[in-house]
Amino acid sequence: MMDAGEKSFIIRMFHVHHNFGPKKALIDITLDIAKNEFVFISGPSGAGKTTLLKLLYLGEPVSEGQVLIDGINLARIPRKKIPILRRKFGIIFQDYKLIPTKSVYDNVALVLEAVGAKRRFIPKKVKSILRSVGMEDRLKSFPPSLSGGEQQRIAVARAIIGDPKIILADEPTGSLDDESAEAILDLLKGAHIRGATVIIATHDKALMRKTGGHVLTLRQGRIESSAFLEKQYDDAIY
């Protein structure tokens, strides 16, 4: 039975394990993330940050344990309903995952087309989002012709255009210069202000200091610590 407080959790994990063959990637993960929380998943490379994100959108199946997303138990979700689950997420991948043969416009519009948005509504919305990420003049460009920072902005635009409940960002500023990283972070903060739950997997301490929020630290597949960080430097974190 859930009490009234539990209903505000958008993500819940209970004793989750995940293995890649004999290798244990995640061990006994139990966590709750409330709606509209700003969460960092921190830890060194290989700690299991990306795997944890993948379990949330069923990029990987859970080996053991339970994951609930917005009340949906992922262990029981039928295959046909997986697209519906994924529409709750806006995902920013470490390698951007833009379609190289499609224009910037088409890459971003794809999300709206996939959910069956009205055609006359799509161009306006896409242009508006691209304006908000400062890429309105690159509508017809193709991803390979863009810099890393520009591609990441397109990835952010694609992640936020469907007004998802949860935004997952895997090392969103990892390969960017300070200015581009700042711009990406501002976009994610904007989505958070509009009501989204934002989860960022990163080992960038400066990023966490600038923003503050709930910081979960992973080490060797286990949660090492869970703390709330103010917008100040905290030496205890990672």
Added chain:
Amino acid sequence: MMMPFIKRAIDDILQNRFLNFVTIITIALAILIASAFILFFVNTSEIIDSWKRGLRIMAYLKPGIHNTDLDQLKRTIQSLDGVHSLRFISKQEALDRLKDQMQHHSSLFDNLTENPLPDSFEIRMTAASGSWQKIDSLANQIESLNPIEEVQYGRRWIGRFIRIISLFRMAGYAMGVLFFTASIFIVANTIRLVIYSRREEVEIMRLVGATDSFIKMPFYIEGLVQGALGAAIGLVMLSISFYFVSSNIEQGFSAGLFRLQFLSPKIIGGILLSSMLVGWLGCYVSLKQFLKT
């Protein structure tokens, strides 16, 4: 509603021109061969029908029949189902006809002391009695009448011809099934290659919440377009071949009895739809395997 899918399908075709070209040409060749068989059957059926239209049953009478019996027999035959008209040919008329036909060999008749030919009836059938079963049945009924000695209507050689045509027809069906199946696999493999070259795109689509139907639809359209274009090219090749070949065959073979005809719009429509079905099925097979993974 369908426009974005059609746009994506056209983009895909243009991006994978070579693969699509190979598939379309393969379908076109399969359609060319299959429709050449259909064309052959259509025209052989026409030949058989024209023979049937000109077919007469000759009923030869036993010798020494009285005129009253002849009138009775005439009425009996006329009343049979499938008989359009009949004409009595006396043995003398038959001999005259024979002499007329063999005037270059008139010496054969010099030593003929008496007329060896029998009296006969030449019986024409109604158009409705076109099937071989009906013709057989009618001939048997006439043969069973007492004054009739023998009935002839070219059953043996026409039967042989029909058996040969039936063999061709069976071979045609077998080849049709073979080409149909082969085309499905070729389309399936092309689509598989296209999907494989775009697996990252398909994966991204899935990650942003696209349903399998959304992902599949442009591929299905692509398959339908491949099928339609393949059929169109195959039929154009067939019609060009038909144009060059038909006049020679008509002059040498039919002697004005019938005209060679091209496929009717109904059959062309059927071929086009079958070809599109091949394209669609090829995609279906391929996508079913790919999207399971």
